[in-house]
Amino acid sequence: VTVTLGATPATVYGAALAYAAHIAGYKRAVILLGTNTGAQDLHTGMLEARKKLGSPKLVLDLSVAIDQPSYSAEVARLAAVNPDVILGEMDPQTATTFTSDMKAQYHLVHFITDATDLTSQVFNALDKTIGPANVVEYLHAVSSQVSTSGAGAAAYTAGLRAISKTYPTAMQYVNDPQAQYTYDTVLMFALAIEAAKSTNPQVFNSYLTKITSGTAGATQVNTFAAGKAALTSGKSIRYVGLIGPISFDAAHTSTPPLQEFRFKPSGAYLPTNVPMPQLTIQRLVS
Secondary structure: OOOEEOOOOHHHHHHHHHHHHHHHOOOEEEEEEEOOOOOHHHHHHHHHHHHHHOOOEEEEEEEEOOOOOOOHHHHHHHHHHOOOEEEEEOOHHHHHHHHHHHHHHOOOOEEEEEHHHOOHHHHHHHHHHHOHHHHHHHEEEEEEOOOOOOHHHHHHHHHHHHHOOOOOOHHHHOOOHHHHHHHHHHHHHHHHHHHHOOOOHHHHOOHHHHHHHOOOOOEEEOOHHHHHHHHHOOOOEEEEEOOEEOOOOOOOEEOOOEEEEEEOOOOOEEEOOOOOOHHHHHHOOO
């Protein structure tokens, strides 16, 4: 059985972008997607959610060919409708060129994107084009939530600190949602192996849902050490990850709660306190 952790359906991500723009009070939105992203579901989610929310008003729905030497014509179309927010995603090269042209011909506009653009590659590309202060100010992203405190977060941070001597940039992943759910995935498999007492996937596979869903009276654990100790003493466990409780649907996909992020001037991630209620967002596309 294949399990997918931290994989939120693209329609829900699209709805989350629209929701973030709505609660921030933006009035005029442009949807901007690269033609290579395969983001039809993301696009659908944005349209459905914006329609139910009633704002912001969609003033331009723009699809651009990727990695072009200039986006002067597209920026002119954008400038003509005077938006205060852009919703979408692009690869680093396209984002860099488009943003550079927008700054030169018009002015920077707040951009809300998904986890695809919450990467060091995007930050580094835009840093060279518009400077870190503008990246911090104008780029927002929605991704799976992260833990910043508690036993799980402490163990995760200690692990990053332990490898920082040989991996100097390790600490930039402290609040990285993609790194945290990858970490959760590794711990989840490790605990399933401990519970099954076997490294054979055909044996430990069925334990993946057991140790995340738990049973009546199961001990909640947030670290591998705590989980292993509980299993060794004969207890059943429920692993609650850094991204929150992990529960799998019939397709063996876990959809985590979402959170809004910005970049720090260093390129690290800064989770914000913007409320992103999971059920509210999911209902926008259901």
